Amino acid sequence: MVTPGATEDRRGLQIRLVMIRVVTSIGFLALAISFWVLQVFEHDKYKEMADNNHLRTIPLRAPRGVLFDRDGRVLVENRYSFTIAIIRERSANVNAAVKRLAAAVGADEALLQEVMARHKRDPLFAPIPIIEHASFPQVAAVRARGLELPEVVVQQVPTRAYPPGGFAAHLFGYVSEIQEAQLDRPEFAGAASGAIVGQAGLEKVYNTKLMGTDGDQLVVVNSVGREIDKIGEEPPVEGQRMQLTIDADLQHALEEAFHAGNMAGSAVFMNPKTGEILAMTSQPAYDPNDFATGIDRGTWAKLNNDPLLPLQDRLIQGKYQPGSTFKVVVTTAALSEGLITPDFKVTCPGYATFYGHTFQCDKHEAHGTLDLRHAIAESCNVYFYTVGNLLKIDQIHEYAEKLGLTGKTGIDLPNESESLVPSTEWKMRTTGEKWYPGETISVAIGQGQVTVTPISLATMITTVANGGTVVVPHVVRAVDDGTGWKMLEPPQPRSVFQFRPDVLQVLRDGLWNAVNGTGTAGRARIEGRDVAGKTGTAQVISKEGRAAAAASGKGLDLRDNSWFEFFAPVGDAEISGVVFVEHGGYGAASAVPIAKYMLMTYFAKKDGQPMPTLESAGITVPKPPVSTVTVAPGRSGGPR
């Protein structure tokens, strides 16, 4: 039963059904196009976003290069320290987590919250190192509470391990996290924010070599940050290993000697033929391990406010008047310029007057009449005032420069100070005044305006020891960049001074006499070793100033600084150096025994003899030594 109306109605229905098909098809076509845009056209963008979601790059810190001594013994290595970190992404309530963590490890919650606040802007998935260098009990406490502290992770971080007790602290320097301002500096090229870099000493100078290359790990994480899979790892490349010129035995002996007398000062022992430094120290020192584990504010303030300046490397940064050790320069100048002969004689009445000013001799009773060799040995000031009066200041400057005493020595350690031996040009440039000849008299005995670093004085005496070569002191002997040890070329000498043989002979005779004859350095005498040397005693304050300071009652240490420069054996020197003791009084009293002990140690080791005792060198030992070298058993490296 089909009515006409129903037929018409049926046609209308069919048309409307077609319309539904059309509209639906358009919808599906639009969807297909949309998916094409997202999945094909914009795929790269979303692929990257998806990867950023589930792939995490975890940096793996490279251990720094191990440092060995010249015998291949480990001096500085790396240990693994534990860092307790919080991953905020994993935590429902970070504050509560920090509270639980503080309770678990027995830490001050306020301090931990402070750390968290500092890292507020870090990404949520990044572990925030909340307790660095955690102790074993702390790590154990965290690991035992893994379920209560799901957001807390323990990371192993390679950390610099220095010998204890500040051993060779100024040589090694220390490391710490790179500062914002250092990121652009060329010596820290390649170091990213948060990197551990050398901030002093060798660690700074050789930072690029020692630092190594951090690696990373690519892991898959889920939306709550849990690691699901590790899909790639670029292992870290350990920093280059370095063999130093240092001899750990000598280094130990040197520090032992300083500690025995609880003395401040510095010393260096080197091979005069090459400039290799065998031992060097600056006392008092600091413990580089304090920096490696992130120095706390208290320790840092204490180091900075200590009047004895433990952070300063006195050897290369301290500038002092050299006292009588400077007479070597004056002698060289006067002889080389032909102003005197070795037989030039002066009669010492215990004082002398120049330009209306009376200058005292060191020895208040008169030396009597002396020639040059005896004047050096007995360190007669009146003799050298007289010689200095013959010299012009520019001549003294010239020979100081030729012997390597001026400017920087070029040692491969940072922030070296420039030694100053005055000249007319220098005075005009710095003060605008001309040089007065009267000023030369003080300079002739190493007082007045001459200020030098111990390392430059050591370079000067080394020039005498080796017959004229101004070597560049250095501390690195060989480097292993991962392809085997390579000896480094010793640095080219700064210059070579053509000593007149007779001048050199007179100098060496005088210096030998000072030790082996009737001279001031008799305590350094070692049978059969032909030690040559010169003591120095430099006033730190004038006599008037001393009286005023004593009246002030501040208890300042105003005793003279004590020097000893030396080399041995005199004819063909194999060791040379300088010992400087701050406020050590007469050079002969404090500096000389240290040098003697070192020389005895050096020769004993060389000949395979038993090592000397401190007492045998004339050093009294009030208490057991505080420093010991720890040498990892069975580990060694470096070319022999």
Place this chain on the structure above:
Amino acid sequence: MIVDRRLLPHLDLRLIAAVLGLTFIGLATIYSVTWDFRTHRPGGEFWTQVYALPIGLVAATVCLLVDYRSLTQKSLLIYVALVLALVYVSFFGVVRGGARRWIPPLLGFSLQPSEFARITVALVLAMFYGERQRSAATMGALIAGGLILSVPFLLIAKQPDLGTAATLLPVFLGVAYVAGMRVRWLVIAAIAVALLSPVIWQYGMKDYQKQRIETFVNPTKDPRGAGYQQIQAKVTVGSGGLAGKGFMQGTQGGYGFLPVAHNDFVFSVLAEEHGFVGVLVTLALYLFVIMRSLDAAKLARDRVGAFLVVAIISGFAFQVLYNITMSAGLAPVKGLTLPLMSYGGSSLVATLAGFGLILNVRMRRFTN
């Protein structure tokens, strides 16, 4: 129940194949996305879905075997049962995720009656308009249909489940359209809604609903909150590329960056793992299902049958289009599942039952 053997050759096997194909694609995607990397097992949602499949097939068979006309004749009864169930749920229902939608578990399953509202409304509306001449051409008939719709609509919207309630609208509009509703009215209604939208925005919408729309317009405004799903949906789909990351290789869904990936965003995961190719295949299957169903409407022996098919397939098509658009981050996020593929036992059973009815109409096109 006995069925005339002569009807069986008219069973639309291609439609059955496409519907089952989509169901299996859905199962595989749920399997992949709920896979637990620690226990190396698919999640419980997968098994729920697996158990729902035979139940759905039984429901579909029942809907197929009974003559659809006897169902439409009894549709008011079914309608009353549905309303009672919805009322029951609004008082005693189980609350999950802040919405009271489920009848408490019986034999291990909890039932979501709102999922059956579409079929019920389709049956009632097919009966209502199909039995009259020039049915929906008058305003009165249109309003009467709207009233039939509004009772379950309001009950479901109150749960609250505005998404599921909204799927009733295309059911109504679809039937009304083929039943002769003037297109003019539809246009007027659309203009009225557009003009009233500021008023609706101000007084008719809850804050979270406003936020959803704001977030859709500018998802970066709240990238960790409401905008997160939308951004991640795009990332999920876009990162799939042309060929996809591979089965079980999806990172966005599998590692939990895309929330409710097994449910509302199941298509995003499919797009991620099987790429644009997988998307095209799946879209083609859905389009085929819709077109094949519209064939059934065209071939139906009477208006009731045609309207029933249109009612069911309109709701289905709307939900498919909206969900897939949303799964690509191109529509505001709304709790709307993808029929046949999304996780949800009641939804699967109800959808399969709907296709039982569509097959029913086509199978009985020559009977009197």
